[in-house]
Amino acid sequence: MQSSRGWFSFMDDSVTETLSQALQGTGEQPDREPDTEILFGNLRGSVVGLRYYTGVVNKREMVSLVRQPQNPHDRNAVMVANVYGSQVGHIKRELAASLANIMDNNLARIDGVVPFGATNVFTMPVVLSFWGTEENRHAVVQQLSSHGFKLQTGSSGTNTHAHCANAASCVGICLTLCLKNAFDSLFEDLMEDKNGEREAAVCTPLLPHQKQALSWMCVCENSVALPPFWEDKGGLFYNTLTYSSVRERPQRVRGGILADDMGLGKTLTTIALILSNFHNGKPLPLEKCTKTSATPRKHSLPGGDTIICSLSLRPVGFLQCSNLRQTDCIPRLRVCENSPGNMPAFLCLCTCVCVGKRAGSEVGAAIAAPSPSPDDTAATTTLIICPLSVLSNWLDQLEQHVRPDVRLNVYLYYGPERNRDPRFLSTQHVVLTTYNVMTADYSGSGGPLHSVTWLRVVLDEGHVIRNPNAQQSKAVLDLNAHRRWILSGTPIQNSLKDLWMLVAFLRLKPFDVREWWNRVIQRPVTVGDKTGLGNLQALVRCITLRRTKTSRVGGRPLVSLPKRSFNIEEVELTTREREEYELARTEGRATISRYVEEGSVLRNYADVLAILVRLRQFCCHPDLLGSTLSQTGVVTATPAELRERLIERLRLVLGSGSDEECPVCLSSVRLAVITHCAHVYCRPCIAEVLRTEQPARCPLCRGPIKASELVEFPQEVEEEAGGYPSENWRSSSKVDALMSSLLRLRCEDSSIKSLVVSQFTRFLSLLEVPLREEGFRFVRLDGTMSQRRRAQVIQEFQSHSPGSPLVMLLSLKAGGVGLNLTAASHVFLMDPAWNPAVEDQCVDRCHRLGQTRDVVITKFIVKDSVEENMVKIQRQKQDLVEKAFGTNPSKRKTSRIEEIQALMEL
DNA sequence: ACCGCCGGGTGCC
DNA sequence: ACCGCCGGGTGCC
Numbered sequence: 041m042q043s044s045r046g047w048f049s050f051m052d053d054s055v056t057e058t059l060s061q062a063l064q065g066t067g068e069q070p071d072r073e074p075d076t077e078i079l080f081g082n083l084r085g086s087v088v089g090l091r092y093y094t095g096v097v098n099k100r101e102m103v104s105l106v107r108q109p110q111n112p113h114d115r116n117a118v119m120v121a122n123v124y125g126s127q128v129g130h131i132k133r134e135l136a137a138s139l140a141n142i143m144d145n146n147l148a149r150i151d152g153v154v155p156f157g158a159t160n161v162f163t164m165p166v167v168l169s170f171w172g173t174e175e176n177r178h179a180v181v182q183q184l185s186s187h188g189f190k191l192q193t194g195s196s197g198t199n200t201h202a203h204c205a206n207a208a209s210c211v212g213i214c215l216t217l218c219l220k221n222a223f224d225s226l227f228e229d230l231m232e233d234k235n236g237e238r239e240a241a242v243c244t245p246l247l248p249h250q251k252q253a254l255s256w257m258c259v260c261e262n263s264v265a266l267p268p269f270w271e272d273k274g275g276l277f278y279n280t281l282t283y284s285s286v287r288e289r290p291q292r293v294r295g296g297i298l299a300d301d302m303g304l305g306k307t308l309t310t311i312a313l314i315l316s317n318f319h320n321g322k323p324l325p326l327e328k329c330t331k332t333s334a335t336p337r338k339h340s341l342p343g344g345d346t347i348i349c350s351l352s353l354r355p356v357g358f359l360q361c362s363n364l365r366q367t368d369c370i371p372r373l374r375v376c377e378n379s380p381g382n383m384p385a386f387l388c389l390c391t392c393v394c395v396g397k398r399a400g401s402e403v404g405a406a407i408a409a410p411s412p413s414p415d416d417t418a419a420t421t422t423l424i425i426c427p428l429s430v431l432s433n434w435l436d437q438l439e440q441h442v443r444p445d446v447r448l449n450v451y452l453y454y455g456p457e458r459n460r461d462p463r464f465l466s467t468q469h470v471v472l473t474t475y476n477v478m479t480a481d482y483s484g485s486g487g488p489l490h491s492v493t494w495l496r497v498v499l500d501e502g503h504v505i506r507n508p509n510a511q512q513s514k515a516v517l518d519l520n521a522h523r524r525w526i527l528s529g530t531p532i533q534n535s536l537k538d539l540w541m542l543v544a545f546l547r548l549k550p551f552d553v554r555e556w557w558n559r560v561i562q563r564p565v566t567v568g569d570k571t572g573l574g575n576l577q578a579l580v581r582c583i584t585l586r587r588t589k590t591s592r593v594g595g596r597p598l599v600s601l602p603k604r605s606f607n608i609e610e611v612e613l614t615t616r617e618r619e620e621y622e623l624a625r626t627e628g629r630a631t632i633s634r635y636v637e638e639g640s641v642l643r644n645y646a647d648v649l650a651i652l653v654r655l656r657q658f659c660c661h662p663d664l665l666g667s668t669l670s671q672t673g674v675v676t677a678t679p680a681e682l683r684e685r686l687i688e689r690l691r692l693v694l695g696s697g698s699d700e701e702c703p704v705c706l707s708s709v710r711l712a713v714i715t716h717c718a719h720v721y722c723r724p725c726i727a728e729v730l731r732t733e734q735p736a737r738c739p740l741c742r743g744p745i746k747a748s749e750l751v752e753f754p755q756e757v758e759e760e761a762g763g764y765p766s767e768n769w770r771s772s773s774k775v776d777a778l779m780s781s782l783l784r785l786r787c788e789d790s791s792i793k794s795l796v797v798s799q800f801t802r803f804l805s806l807l808e809v810p811l812r813e814e815g816f817r818f819v820r821l822d823g824t825m826s827q828r829r830r831a832q833v834i835q836e837f838q839s840h841s842p843g844s845p846l847v848m849l850l851s852l853k854a855g856g857v858g859l860n861l862t863a864a865s866h867v868f869l870m871d872p873a874w875n876p877a878v879e880d881q882c883v884d885r886c887h888r889l890g891q892t893r894d895v896v897i898t899k900f901i902v903k904d905s906v907e908e909n910m911v912k913i914q915r916q917k918q919d920l921v922e923k924a925f926g927t928n929p930s931k932r933k934t935s936r937i938e939e940i941q942a943l944m945e946l
Numbered sequence: 947a948c949c950g951c952c953g954g955g956t957g958c959c
Numbered sequence: 960a961c962c963g964c965c966g967g968g969t970g971c972c
Contacts, residue, residue: 089971113972130972162947162970 077563080148080170080177081191083184087120087129087154088163095126096158101283103128103152103166104555107143116140120152120166123284123550131166138187139168148172148180151559246312249587249598253298253309256585258317261294261496261523267548268582269575281560281575282550290549292583295524297502297542299586302529303860303888304598307437310424310498310527314470315442318495319417324469326446419495419522421468426500428474429831433860434500435472453477453489462491475504475512482515494521502526505545506538508554513541531584536562539580546583604887604895608911610903611659611777621658621905628655629944636946641937642741646718648940649700652906659902660803660871661772701874703740703936704729708853708875713750717743726750740936769809774900778868779810781898785866786816786846792893793837793863797850797882798870804849807870811847822851838863852882861885865893870900872910909943 087103097103104121111117118131118139131139142148148170157164170180170191181191246254266272269281270290278285298306318324426434431454442448451465452458453473460481465471465488473489481487497519499505505513524546532538540562544552551557561579564572591598613621628651635641641648657664702709704725711723719740721729730736730747738745771779778796785792798804801822811818819833837848840863848864852873864886873879879899887895901907940946 087971092971108972111972117972119972133972136972162949 077149077171078174078177080172080180081193083135083168083170083189083191085135085166085168086132086163087166088132089129090160090162090164093127093129095120095122095124095128097122097128097154097164098278098283098285099154099156099158101154101158102556102559103154105131105139105143105150105152105168107140109140109144118143123279123282123553123556124286125553129163132163134187135189138184138189141183142170142180145179147176147183246308247305247599248596249300249591249593250305250309250312252593253300253306253585253587254312254316257296257298257309257313257525258321260296260583261313261317262321263294266290267292268579270549279550282556284550292546292548293524294522295496295526295546296583296585297526297528297531297546299526299528299531299584301586301588303589303884303890304587305889306527306529307434307500308441310525311438311441313525314422314496315448318420324448326448326469328446419466419493421466421492421494422470422496422498423489423492423494423519423521424470424472424498424500425475425478425516426472427504428476428828430500431472431474432831432835438470460488462488465489466492475516479512479515482511482518484511487515490515490518490520492520494519496523496525497521498525498527499545500527502528502542502545503530503532503538506541508541508544517545531586536565536576543579543583548579548583551579599889601887601889602891602894604883604897606897606899608899608901609777609781611774611900612903613659613773613905617662617773620662621655624658625655625906625944628652629946632940632944633946636937636941641940642719643717643743645740652940652943655906656871656910657800657803659905659907660774660798660800661806663770663772663806664800664802708878711752713752715743715745716749716751717741717745723750723752769806771810774870774902775807775810777900778807778870779814781868782811782816782847783814790846792865793845794847794866794868795850795861795864795882795886796847796868796870797852797879799852799873800871801851803870804851807849811849816847817843817845818847818849819845820849821854822849823854825854834859834861837861850882852878859885860888860890862888862890862892865891865895867895867897868900869897872899872901872907872914874910874914876914906943909945913939913942 102123104123104125106119106121108117108119109115114133114136116133116137116139118136120128120131122128130136139150143150149172151169151171152166153169154164155167172180184191266277267290269279271278271280273285276285276287277290279290298309300306314324315326316323424434431452435450435452438448438450448470449468450470450472451468453465453471454477458477459465471489478487478489481489497516499516502525505516507513526542526545528542531542540551540554540557543557544554546552551561561572561576565576566572587593587598589598589601631651632641632648635644635648654665700709700712700720701707702722702725703719704721707722709720709722712720713723713726714720715726715738717738717740719738721739726745727747729739730745736745736747737743782794785794796804796807798807801824804820804822808818808820819837821830821833821837825833833848837845838861844863848861850861867883867886869879869882883895883897899911901911
């Protein structure tokens, strides 16, 4: 198995290099980032005053330098500390004077390593490495030499420099593309070293991979294993990366990152964990309800705060606990065989997972508490923090998966009337709240949630805390808990930097301190150091469990989803529509072919795009064009006016919900910006180009571009209010096609729900009219809606009650990846997208765990139109993406022009 | 610190 | 002796 050989050993150099580049990320970097730094050189200095301090270091141990401007003896003082932050000594005065200047002016970052002499009594040597940007190199060298110090610039320094420059130059090409691959590789094979599924023989309603996850989570919570890179060296604990050692056993908080793809049941697994792994590996003791609550188990979404609160304290469910019989140290699930028939799945899970060093055969007392005991047994409550949008999902799942005749106290800490008494909160089994509420309470310090010592804190969608400067991140770090979990389908979104916050939250020593993370992991990986990559992999491996939908457990797919079938339904335009369409197409063709002849397609890209969008809109409904594109006869205008108009036109194109693709990353544009040459990119992608190319040129047309000239698009374009009054409304061939499908479906089986998807939100508005006329209950979900409204709509749609909506009008890109629309089993894609992946993603919202019916996808394509050509191009697209690694920008440029020609049949 | 530095004691060999 | 040399006291910033 590859994993046993080190995960990257099978890759050749170029792949590794690409990977490390990918991991650098693309986001803007506000503060000084290690990514762009180069090594100026090294300098030997000495640490003095050792005898006055307690901090000790090992041979080769890394140390940090800390300025002490307030030192009464010398305002230039530079303190030397070990990995744990204990002071070792000071930098000798003369050198400190020079370093202070460099540090105070941010000219370089200085790393220290004690090469030998670590046991000296009075002074010890230290090798200082100076890192910074090229423009500061001279100043640093100057500053040092003016004090009589000379940097040693070994060959290693220049190598690193060359590597960085090289890496930077090709970063822009495939970044977002290989980012996904890179992260998947990072998490690849993580299962191999995890505990296998323990209970394959037992038929339990937890799916195998969920049992596996539960088992893994229990091990993480109960195990006393050292964090990665630590060794027990006879009483001392030694870190093999920083060479530091400590007397007390280093411990990360028990927990980790459950990074399974969405839809694999992270929520359910977490609920199982809460119920099954309480103190000392025993299940959560729950009192039985004598009478089952007769109150309706329905609750509303967090729409009205007060309603929520009134619902907040209620028995959610039940877990029957049998006596624990623990045989050995293997985690063990036992399942009630005589569970009542109507019990949902997991409720039958009735004993526990227990991990102990070596347990006797007796129940209870004989279970060896993992030593040393990790939990203050006074802590009993699990705090779950999630985005507001999934709050209701947690309530649903708790309700659904916990047996109704047992009392699990779940308190929804939300709304103005929430009970802020920490004593009350700590008597609950589960407290559920949102990041916003938690952050608002905290406001810099304290708050009720920070007054409780939690047994466990669970961060749902934990990637939301990836920005360490965000208030919610700070608040989260300050919570007191014995065990900490991060649930996230996308633990790393943009770059390796994202991982630091998660590591810090898990208190993975010593990486919870940014400096050590940067020095030991992030910088080495960024400059393409293979050892660094290996260390990163080892680190991730030990705190993360990640499976994707395509992962397999024991040779079987993780989840078996219902079948899905895919139809293309060709739509014939009426004679009248055809005439109008051909008119527009002929006109567009003439314009574009002129551009092609002139070789100016890319320079007139905005115009070309507008023509295409117009034709695509026409295929849906002639009224979609609206008055927006009344451009005829190019009146002479100043270049500035022209530019302004082009930008305006593109704004319309993007605002219409059309799915434009970024030429750099070949994915849908994210955080769209437009250059003054009218080409649209993701902001991070073009930022990378601007950073690495001097002078920067537009990747498409090679025209000069400037950061200051980038124009941003509004994230959400506000839709003009008001639907289309039925009087002025007319139908179109495509609308008719949809309506006849919907009517037929309703006739066959009135419980089938459908998603109707379009890129054009205006088209969705048009569709409301016939839906209403035919008496369909429907809801609508698009990007302009507030989170709260979205949640309401989803809840309404997902409901199985008789009057619930049968149709959801969905804008193609609305909603995050977490969207769960399993109530629908039919998907109607009204218009083709540039990027087939976006369509797949959309279909996945109903074709996912929880879907019970076969999913039927229908794509309406107007025959003999631009849409048909788009479908052809979509098929070729996948190839292009796969080849993109080896493709240079100019090649991609030509393929883009070819694409447009193919669309227009030129 | 098995050093360097400081400053007092000392002064041919 | 306004030096050299010796040896004890001393020691981060």
